[in-house]
Amino acid sequence: MSGFLGTNVTIPHKAAALAAVDEADDYARRSGSVNTVAVQGDRLLGFNTDGPGLVRAIREEFSVDLHDLRILLLGAGGGAGRAIAVQCAMESCERLVLVNRTLEKAQSLAAELAPAFKSNRIQAIPLEESALAPQLAETDLVINATSVGMRRTDPPLIPASLMTPDLLFYDTVYASGKSRLLQDAASAGARGANGLSMLLHQGALSFEIWFNRPAPLDVMRQALTSLP
Numbered sequence: 001m002s003g004f005l006g007t008n009v010t011i012p013h014k015a016a017a018l019a020a021v022d023e024a025d026d027y028a029r030r031s032g033s034v035n036t037v038a039v040q041g042d043r044l045l046g047f048n049t050d051g052p053g054l055v056r057a058i059r060e061e062f063s064v065d066l067h068d069l070r071i072l073l074l075g076a077g078g079g080a081g082r083a084i085a086v087q088c089a090m091e092s093c094e095r096l097v098l099v100n101r102t103l104e105k106a107q108s109l110a111a112e113l114a115p116a117f118k119s120n121r122i123q124a125i126p127l128e129e130s131a132l133a134p135q136l137a138e139t140d141l142v143i144n145a146t147s148v149g150m151r152r153t154d155p156p157l158i159p160a161s162l163m164t165p166d167l168l169f170y171d172t173v174y175a176s177g178k179s180r181l182l183q184d185a186a187s188a189g190a191r192g193a194n195g196l197s198m199l200l201h202q203g204a205l206s207f208e209i210w211f212n213r214p215a216p217l218d219v220m221r222q223a224l225t226s227l228p
């Protein structure tokens with residue numbers, strides 16, 4: 001490990017990275033994954049900057065904080081969805097609805113996070129139109145933590161007919177161009193943003209862990225936006 005300050009880890013190795021480090025911070029343990037490893041002498045320290053990166057991204061994109069929002073999270077069965085759900089709980093968001101094709105996975109996560117919420121402030125539902133419709137009426141921010149949207153042929157996650165101008169949409173997919181979700185949101189007059197800002201702030205937080213100083217955010221942003 002001589003000469004190394006650390007490394008970033010991405011899917012599908014984040015859970016394995018948690019098992020490989022000598023020590024992990026509270027958020028990494030609760031989210032079940034590590035995306036940032038720091039070398040300290042002969043020890044490996046694990047962190048996860050996914051959730052904190054999302055907090056910064058939402059503030060930047062929409063000028064609001066997770067703490068104040070009623071959030072509907074698509075893809076809450078594990079991976080990025082779990083990390084985001086844990087961050088929402090740690091931020092004590094106003095309300096959290098976990099949506100997943102396999103309902104049992106979302107229900108299990110909801111039960112785990114329930115102590116962080118007031119009564120009936122966390123709920124799990126299946127990814128079905130009949131279940132989504134009444135929940136979206138009580139939602140401020142929709143977050144997509146699934147991989148759906150990376151291909152132009154992907155089906156819609158939420159029927160366009162259920163989208164309204166007062167909703168905010170954040171798609172963690174950061175492929176070039178607008179995902180189907182963000183296209184439909186824009187057509188409905190709703191504000192939306194893709195995951196590029198989350199990627200930026202994840203990286204900035206990793207930089208700060210390694211170098212113990214503020215990240216050159218403007219330089220990093222320019223580098224990201226100039227990618228083909």
